[in-house]
Amino acid sequence: MSEKPNPTRKRLVDAATKLFYAEGIGRVSVDAVAEKAGLTKRTLYYHFKSKDDLIAAYLDGRDQPNLEQMAGWFDAAGGGADKKVEAIFTNLARVARHPKWKGCGFLRTAAELAAMPGHPAVKAGARHKTNFEKWLAGALSDHDVGEAKMLAREIVLLMDGAFSSMLIHHNPDYVTAAGHAAATLVRARMAGKRGA
Amino acid sequence: MSEKPNPTRKRLVDAATKLFYAEGIGRVSVDAVAEKAGLTKRTLYYHFKSKDDLIAAYLDGRDQPNLEQMAGWFDAAGGGADKKVEAIFTNLARVARHPKWKGCGFLRTAAELAAMPGHPAVKAGARHKTNFEKWLAGALSDHDVGEAKMLAREIVLLMDGAFSSMLIHHNPDYVTAAGHAAATLVRARMAGKRGA
DNA sequence: ATGAGTATACCAACTAGTGAATATACAAGC
DNA sequence: GCTTGTATATTCACTAGTTGGTATACTCAT
Numbered sequence: 001m002s003e004k005p006n007p008t009r010k011r012l013v014d015a016a017t018k019l020f021y022a023e024g025i026g027r028v029s030v031d032a033v034a035e036k037a038g039l040t041k042r043t044l045y046y047h048f049k050s051k052d053d054l055i056a057a058y059l060d061g062r063d064q065p066n067l068e069q070m071a072g073w074f075d076a077a078g079g080g081a082d083k084k085v086e087a088i089f090t091n092l093a094r095v096a097r098h099p100k101w102k103g104c105g106f107l108r109t110a111a112e113l114a115a116m117p118g119h120p121a122v123k124a125g126a127r128h129k130t131n132f133e134k135w136l137a138g139a140l141s142d143h144d145v146g147e148a149k150m151l152a153r154e155i156v157l158l159m160d161g162a163f164s165s166m167l168i169h170h171n172p173d174y175v176t177a178a179g180h181a182a183a184t185l186v187r188a189r190m191a192g193k194r195g196a
Numbered sequence: 197m198s199e200k201p202n203p204t205r206k207r208l209v210d211a212a213t214k215l216f217y218a219e220g221i222g223r224v225s226v227d228a229v230a231e232k233a234g235l236t237k238r239t240l241y242y243h244f245k246s247k248d249d250l251i252a253a254y255l256d257g258r259d260q261p262n263l264e265q266m267a268g269w270f271d272a273a274g275g276g277a278d279k280k281v282e283a284i285f286t287n288l289a290r291v292a293r294h295p296k297w298k299g300c301g302f303l304r305t306a307a308e309l310a311a312m313p314g315h316p317a318v319k320a321g322a323r324h325k326t327n328f329e330k331w332l333a334g335a336l337s338d339h340d341v342g343e344a345k346m347l348a349r350e351i352v353l354l355m356d357g358a359f360s361s362m363l364i365h366h367n368p369d370y371v372t373a374a375g376h377a378a379a380t381l382v383r384a385r386m387a388g389k390r391g392a
Numbered sequence: 393a394t395g396a397g398t399a400t401a402c403c404a405a406c407t408a409g410t411g412a413a414t415a416t417a418c419a420a421g422c
Numbered sequence: 423g424c425t426t427g428t429a430t431a432t433t434c435a436c437t438a439g440t441t442g443g444t445a446t447a448c449t450c451a452t
Contacts, residue, residue: 008431023311026222029407042410043432051408102310110364111307114298115219117366126364154377157370158350161357168306168322170313174353181350181381204397225441238444239398247442 009047011037016058021105025055025121026112055109056120062105063128067135074139081143082186085155089162089179093172103167107160132156146189155182205243207233212254217301221251221317222308251305252316258301259324263331270335277339278382281351285358285375289368299363303356328352342385351378 015036019028030051034041048054070088077087095101102108106125113119137152145151158178165174211232215224226247230237244250266284273283291297298304302321309315333348341347354374361370 024222024308026220026308027311030409031407040433041408042434045409046431103307107360107364108307108310110360111299111304112220112222114304114363115223122364129361129364150373153370153373154354157354157357157361157374157377159357160360161353161355164303164306164356164360165325165353167310168303168318168325174349177346177349178353181353185377226443227441236399237442238400241443242397 006047008039008043012039012044012047012054013057013061016054017061020055020058020109021102022100024112025058025109030054052119052121056124059106059109059121059124059128063124063131066128067131070132071135071139080190081140081145082183082190084143085140085186086179086183089159089175089182092159092162093166093175093179096166096172096175104160104163107163108167129156129160140186140189144190145186148189151185151189154185158182202243204235204239208235208240208243208250209253209257212250213257216251216254216305217298218296220308221254221305226250248315248317252320255302255305255317255320255324259320259327262302262324263327266328267331267335276386277336277341278379278386280339281336281382282375282379285355285371285378288355288358289362289371289375292362292368292371300356300359303359304363325352325356336382336385340386341382344385347381347385350381354378 012033016028016033019033019036030044031041033054034044037044044054048057073088073091074084077084106128110122110125113122116122133152133156136155137148140151141148158181162175162178165178166172208229212224212229215229215232226240227237229250230240233240240250244253269284269287270280273280302324306318306321309318312318329348329352332351333344336347337344354377358371358374361374362368
């Protein structure tokens with residue numbers, strides 16, 4: 001059950017994370033990853049059986065940190081569930097202004113690998129999105145919002161739409177609009193509870 | 197104003213369209229495009245100054261056909277504006293089941309070129325998405341739906357979310373759920389009109 | 393014979409992946 | 423304390439193929 005930390009492997013995944021996210025997986029060579037990690041390509045191939053394997057490790061490594069960031073934004077926000085949901089989008093709009101922001105790494109990888117539907121990295125992306133949807137449904141349910149599962153899915157759709165629109169337009173207004181729509185959807189279910 | 201049809205150029209763009217959409221722009225060489233068109237690479241470089249130029253031509257060529265398909269689905273559907281909007285998503289869910297479907301070419305290209313924000317192909321994608329949003333706002337307004345602009349943007353967000361979720365999960369339920377949510381949003385504005 | 397369009401042949405750079413040698417760590421035998 | 427054995431970890435040098443782009447020459451209608 002206990003994983004060896006293996007600092008060399010971690011260095012490689014860290015380097016891959018920075019480069020793959022910044023440039024896209026197809027535009028980054030394994031030589032570039034190895035060099036960024038201060039190692040040779042042959043060492044990389046000792047720890048990963050192929051570039052595809054490294055890509056999957058990159059996305060697997062982003063699952064938990066991403067979920068924690070979303071949950072952190074949700075928890076830190078004041079107000080009801082509607083405000084907490086909207087806070088996720090507000091924070092997203094803020095970080096998306098940074099020039100280094102390049103969209104959602106999971107979605108971008110799925111887009112690049114669209115021709116390889118069974119690719120382990122695409123599966124890792126699907127897993128992450130499912131994890132996020134489940135966490136959100138649970139969080140909404142904990143705040144006594146009705147129809148939490150259906151609502152969580154709608155919010156996920158708005159969020160992935162926000163990622164995509166922001167990436168193509170470079171205009172945070174789309175993210176803000178998605179946050180507004182999401183908050184409205186939450187309020188409708190809160191009012192439903194309240195009115196009953 | 198009048199464009200020469202230039203069948204050779206069209207053949208190249210057609211070949212590029214099929215290959216770029218099916219495989220992704222980074223995974224298709226200009227040699228492959230030329231071969232698919234039954235021409236040599238040198239001829240390709242006579243008509244396009246670079247691969248980037250060809251990519252932009254590919255997306256520019258998809259703008260009108262895509263808009264017409266969406267408008268066709270909207271117009272052909274019976275019922276009110278809510279049903280017409282939902283019909284777009286229903287048709288999208290249907291075609292997305294086809295194994296050749298690989299998501300939205302505009303979004304996938306923006307994802308692949310995220311590191312090159314000023315790239316002409318990304319601009320072409322942004323233009324297309326804006327055109328769609330404007331068309332939708334006009335169509336909703338024509339059907340006496342209130343707050344058409346804000347509503348159109350929310351629907352666009354749901355649609356891009358549907359494209360992304362479908363691409364990563366390969367599950368049309370996400371597209372159907374987005375259609376439901378979109379129809380509900382439209383109905384809220386129709387009811388608002390009706391109630392006044 | 394001129395110029396738009398097409399073809400052959402080529403280039404230098406880069407790509408994912410590998411073979412063989414080497415370095416390091418640690419334990420066993422004596 | 424020293425040697426030897428063995429598994430892990432790392433490097434250098436290389437392959438075989440692909441990439442975007444180009445120099446040059448040819449074709450053919452006007």
